[in-house]
Amino acid sequence: xxxxxxxxxAIADRVRASAAELQYSPSHLARSLALGQxxxxxxxxxxxxxxxxxxMLSSLSKTAAKDGYRVLVADSAESPEDEPxxxxxxxxxxxxxxxxxxxxxxAQLEALAADLAPLVLINRRNPEIHAPSLSIDxxxxxxxxxxxxxxxxxRHLAYLEGPATSRSNEHRLRGLEEFEREEPxxxxxxxxxxxxxxxxxxxxxRVRESxxxxxxxxxxxxxxxxxxxxxxLGVRVPKEVSVTGFDDIPFARYTSPPLTTASVPHEExxxxxxxxxxxxxxxxxxxEDIVLQPRLEVRRSTAAAPx
Amino acid sequence: xxxxxxxxxAIADRVRASAAELQYSPSHLARSLALGQxxxxxxxxxxxxxxxxxxMLSSLSKTAAKDGYRVLVADSAESPEDEPxxxxxxxxxxxxxxxxxxxxxxAQLEALAADLAPLVLINRRNPEIHAPSLSIDxxxxxxxxxxxxxxxxxRHLAYLEGPATSRSNEHRLRGLEEFEREEPxxxxxxxxxxxxxxxxxxxxxRVRESxxxxxxxxxxxxxxxxxxxxxxLGVRVPKEVSVTGFDDIPFARYTSPPLTTASVPHEExxxxxxxxxxxxxxxxxxxEDIVLQPRLEVRRSTAAAPx
DNA sequence: CTGTTAGCGCTTTCAA
DNA sequence: TTGAAAGCGCTAACAG
Numbered sequence: 001x002x003x004x005x006x007x008x009x010a011i012a013d014r015v016r017a018s019a020a021e022l023q024y025s026p027s028h029l030a031r032s033l034a035l036g037q038x039x040x041x042x043x044x045x046x047x048x049x050x051x052x053x054x055x056m057l058s059s060l061s062k063t064a065a066k067d068g069y070r071v072l073v074a075d076s077a078e079s080p081e082d083e084p085x086x087x088x089x090x091x092x093x094x095x096x097x098x099x100x101x102x103x104x105x106x107a108q109l110e111a112l113a114a115d116l117a118p119l120v121l122i123n124r125r126n127p128e129i130h131a132p133s134l135s136i137d138x139x140x141x142x143x144x145x146x147x148x149x150x151x152x153x154x155r156h157l158a159y160l161e162g163p164a165t166s167r168s169n170e171h172r173l174r175g176l177e178e179f180e181r182e183e184p185x186x187x188x189x190x191x192x193x194x195x196x197x198x199x200x201x202x203x204x205x206r207v208r209e210s211x212x213x214x215x216x217x218x219x220x221x222x223x224x225x226x227x228x229x230x231x232x233l234g235v236r237v238p239k240e241v242s243v244t245g246f247d248d249i250p251f252a253r254y255t256s257p258p259l260t261t262a263s264v265p266h267e268e269x270x271x272x273x274x275x276x277x278x279x280x281x282x283x284x285x286x287x288e289d290i291v292l293q294p295r296l297e298v299r300r301s302t303a304a305a306p307x
Numbered sequence: 308x309x310x311x312x313x314x315x316x317a318i319a320d321r322v323r324a325s326a327a328e329l330q331y332s333p334s335h336l337a338r339s340l341a342l343g344q345x346x347x348x349x350x351x352x353x354x355x356x357x358x359x360x361x362x363m364l365s366s367l368s369k370t371a372a373k374d375g376y377r378v379l380v381a382d383s384a385e386s387p388e389d390e391p392x393x394x395x396x397x398x399x400x401x402x403x404x405x406x407x408x409x410x411x412x413x414a415q416l417e418a419l420a421a422d423l424a425p426l427v428l429i430n431r432r433n434p435e436i437h438a439p440s441l442s443i444d445x446x447x448x449x450x451x452x453x454x455x456x457x458x459x460x461x462r463h464l465a466y467l468e469g470p471a472t473s474r475s476n477e478h479r480l481r482g483l484e485e486f487e488r489e490e491p492x493x494x495x496x497x498x499x500x501x502x503x504x505x506x507x508x509x510x511x512x513r514v515r516e517s518x519x520x521x522x523x524x525x526x527x528x529x530x531x532x533x534x535x536x537x538x539x540l541g542v543r544v545p546k547e548v549s550v551t552g553f554d555d556i557p558f559a560r561y562t563s564p565p566l567t568t569a570s571v572p573h574e575e576x577x578x579x580x581x582x583x584x585x586x587x588x589x590x591x592x593x594x595e596d597i598v599l600q601p602r603l604e605v606r607r608s609t610a611a612a613p614x
Numbered sequence: 615c616t617g618t619t620a621g622c623g624c625t626t627t628c629a630a
Numbered sequence: 631t632t633g634a635a636a637g638c639g640c641t642a643a644c645a646g
Contacts, residue, residue, distance in 0.1 A: 029638085254504070254534070342624080
């Protein structure tokens with residue numbers, strides 16, 4: 001049945017015919033047990049409703065499929081507590097795991113890492129962990145956005161934060177601190193944001209009250225909600241307040257006004273994650289870790305600061 | 308180890324301690340083989356990059372997780388030819404399958420259905436197939452949109468088609484025919500559209516040339532691209548041309564102008580799909596098939612027809 | 615070249 | 631109450 005039969009073709013045909021007649025269908029399960037591999041990998045994200053993670057999943061799944069691998073998905077619902085159990089459970093069902101932006105504390109992740117191997121990490125670097133890691137330079141990306149706003153004359157900015165457990169939020173914060181050191185006359189207010197467009201919408205009033213002339217949102221989802229909330233409050237964007245996002249999700253270019261953002265190649269991350277994973281599974285040396293640079297995408301949600 | 312041990316607690320503890328020491332971790336695979344169930348289901352869509360399918364996946368995965376089930380995803384890349392093999396392969400890896408908007412011909416789907424059971428169908432009804440089916444009344448939805456445009460004075464419409472293999476595209480076409488019979492003075496041009504925002508964008512010139520005062524797009528993705536393409540061509544929306552979408556993806560409300568659309572409860576579909584599936588797996592009688600009615604969501608991309 | 619067998623790691627049944 | 635054994639359906643190594 002497996003194609004590499006060396007006997008008489010007629011016999012093979014007869015066997016195949018009988019198999020069809022008996023409605024025989026091989027058990028992938030038993031095959032996996034005997035072979036010791038399932039040809040499936042897990043992909044875990046904090047929020048499957050986020051287009052950025054969806055884009056990675058879509059490209060990871062397509063890419064892995066070319067090598068006969070399927071992907072098992074799980075959403076940790078932004079819960080750092082449940083994450084370790086979820087991750088261990090799903091890992092045991094397949095051959096390997098891609099952890100995307102895990103929210104659990106470093107210590108737990110470090111403790112788990114060996115058990116999880118083969119493991120590929122996205123958006124979470126940790127020198128203690130021996131696993132390929134793909135990430136985005138959020139620190140530099142947010143600085144580029146801040147510098148863009150600065151060049152437009154903005155001196156009072158607001159940063160709408162992401163989840164406190166998000167490492168990439170920390171990196172943005174770090175980038176902002178650097179920027180403040182470079183441009184001491186700039187003031188940046190930290191405002192609590194969230195993770196969804198609704199959160200961004202709800203933050204609009206706080207942004208207006210802060211008096212900032214420009215708001216940097218944690219990501220595009222937040223920025224899109226903020227944009228809308230600001231408009232509803234009668235605040236003109238970008239005339240009165242400029243807004244930036246982060247990610248460049250497919251819809252960022254279609255908002256009103258189109259969103260200035262830092263563009264992240266999510267599809268590329270999915271492809272590269274699979275390449276690293278394939279190497280790991282084959283016990284090859286995976287390619288080097290990469291830190292992708294976001295690209296400034298200037299659209300119409302940012303403009304010169306009001307007088 | 309399985310919690311229902313009847314002996315001395317001290318012994319159980321000692322066993323557990325040894326297990327931990329030996330880094331014992333149960334093999335889900337072997338357990339599945341012995342038990343004859345994997346606690347995983349497959350979810351197959353034509354395009355994982357479509358937010359409508361992503362929303363279903365996200366809710367299906369969350370809902371199934373509550374019952375200890377994981378989901379294996381696959382994207383058929385809109386290919387009706389590869390679909391049957393893909394579907395059979397992934398089905399054999401797990402306990403059941405949810406087929407979302409399959410593109411393969413009816414005959415093939417009917418032939419496959421028995422092999423695939425337990426099977427839940429989304430967006431594809433077929434009386435020959437004995438499987439729970441959840442769908443959207445696209446026919447009525449598009450008619451509601453057309454009627455909305457008609458009430459605004461539009462008499463020359465254009466319909467931007469979806470993939471030829473999409474049954475839901477056919478249903479929309481059917482609804483439009485009904486509408487034409489009801490309102491004989493209305494003209495509806497059929498224009499080839501596609502499946503992505505890029506396709507919608509590319510169709511903008513064709514829509515303008517058609518002379519229609521309103522365009523109904525197959526879905527929101529197409530509509531958003533069309534909106535943008537029209538704007539780039541200097542066509543004012545909705546002043547000169549009204550545009551409608553279908554689905555009400557999360558971003559439809561944030562486009563410029565916000566998109567009038569037929570709202571489809573994708574999350575609800577995911578939840579209901581799991582409920583049907585759970586009943587099937589438990590050999591219970593699944594709840595009745597449902598045909599959800601889209602809800603007209605009037606936003607600012609539609610307005611009175613020009614003079 | 616063909617047919618037999620052990621074993622993957624679990625669950626369940628049956629015997630001690 | 632505890633231990634031993636059969637079997638889930640496949641693969642791979644081994645004799646015949």
